[in-house]
Amino acid sequence: WHDRLLSGFKRTSDRLTGNLVGLSAARLDEETLDEIEEALIASDLGPEMAGRVRKRLAAGQYERNMEELGIRLVVAEEVEKTLAQVAKPLEIEAFPRPQVILVIGVNGSGKTTTIAKLAHLFQEQDYAVMVAAGDTFRAAAIGQLKTWAERIGVPIVAGPEGGDAAGIVYDAVKKATEIGTDVLIVDTAGRLQNKRELMDELAKIRRVLGRLNPEAPHDVVLVLDATTGQNALSQIEVFKEVAGVTGLVMTKLDGTARGGVLVNAAEKYGLPIHAIGVGEQVDDLRPFDANEVARIIA
Numbered sequence: 001w002h003d004r005l006l007s008g009f010k011r012t013s014d015r016l017t018g019n020l021v022g023l024s025a026a027r028l029d030e031e032t033l034d035e036i037e038e039a040l041i042a043s044d045l046g047p048e049m050a051g052r053v054r055k056r057l058a059a060g061q062y063e064r065n066m067e068e069l070g071i072r073l074v075v076a077e078e079v080e081k082t083l084a085q086v087a088k089p090l091e092i093e094a095f096p097r098p099q100v101i102l103v104i105g106v107n108g109s110g111k112t113t114t115i116a117k118l119a120h121l122f123q124e125q126d127y128a129v130m131v132a133a134g135d136t137f138r139a140a141a142i143g144q145l146k147t148w149a150e151r152i153g154v155p156i157v158a159g160p161e162g163g164d165a166a167g168i169v170y171d172a173v174k175k176a177t178e179i180g181t182d183v184l185i186v187d188t189a190g191r192l193q194n195k196r197e198l199m200d201e202l203a204k205i206r207r208v209l210g211r212l213n214p215e216a217p218h219d220v221v222l223v224l225d226a227t228t229g230q231n232a233l234s235q236i237e238v239f240k241e242v243a244g245v246t247g248l249v250m251t252k253l254d255g256t257a258r259g260g261v262l263v264n265a266a267e268k269y270g271l272p273i274h275a276i277g278v279g280e281q282v283d284d285l286r287p288f289d290a291n292e293v294a295r296i297i298a
């Protein structure tokens with residue numbers, strides 16, 4: 001999976017390499033600083049990160065005798081600093097049970113797969129896990145979650161297509177409480193094209209949860225597809241507005257991802273990044289390691 005992670009950040013690190021090659025860290029005039037700043041933005045790292053690196057270079061805070069490596073080290077350090085602040089695994093609290101994790105995101109982002117991966121992860125930590133098929137809008141979503149639940153052996157609460165999502169969630173919490181479930185992971189519809197309806201549906205789910213347990217949902221995890229680049233950023237914006245977001249999982253950080261966007265998101269929103277997806281299998285969810293990712297990028 002390390003190789004897959006490398007490929008997920010390849011576009012970002014290749015652009016960096018291509019743009020920084022031949023630059024001499026010994027002579028950083030304004031024009032060169034502009035070029036470096038542009039290179040960082042073109043690598044999806046975002047304007048804030050680019051600005052910070054530029055400032056540090058302009059202030060001479062780097063090793064000048066190492067050619068472009070001196071510049072890359074500054075990038076790596078700044079990226080790691082930003083990422084270290086957001087790298088936080090999802091934690092299961094001792095109380096109350098079940099801990100309810102609402103999973104949101106647009107269709108195709110990898111939501112269902114991520115739910116299965118998280119369920120598997122918590123199972124391995126000896127927690128009793130349950131999933132709820134709250135994306136009642138798509139029959140395929142219900143079927144897919146059922147298939148995953150069967151494959152990894154977790155109970156699922158599901159209803160018919162077109163059913164009431166909040167009702168499913170209500171049933172799931174009841175059942176989870178009855179059988180002593182530690183973690184309940186809830187799938188939700190990802191219809192961003194109908195923002196009003198989505199917002200109402202999520203609000204209703206929240207109301208139902210809140211009535212059963214004032215602290216629920218404990219986590220609202222937004223799943224983002226890293227191959228969509230800057231699009232992922234606007235999804236954070238919208239979902240923060242319609243649902244509130246407590247943390248992120250970024251998927252598809254293998255293959256042709258634009259991994260740099262993760263840095264941009266971290267810098268801009270500061271939301272915890274709980275884990276990253278590096279493949280389609282249930283154990284392809286990795287903890288998010290700031291140092292590792294920073295070294296891969298720069």
Ligand code: GDP
Pocket residue numbers: 105106107108109110111112113114141144190251252253254255276277278279280284
């Ligand atoms: P949903 O519509 O958001 O529920 O998305 P799915 O979970 O159905 O995932 C959409 C597609 O992305 C499926 O083909 C998944 O196998 C694939 N997928 C999900 N996560 C990853 C990942 O981390 N890496 C790769 N390469 N594919 C993924």
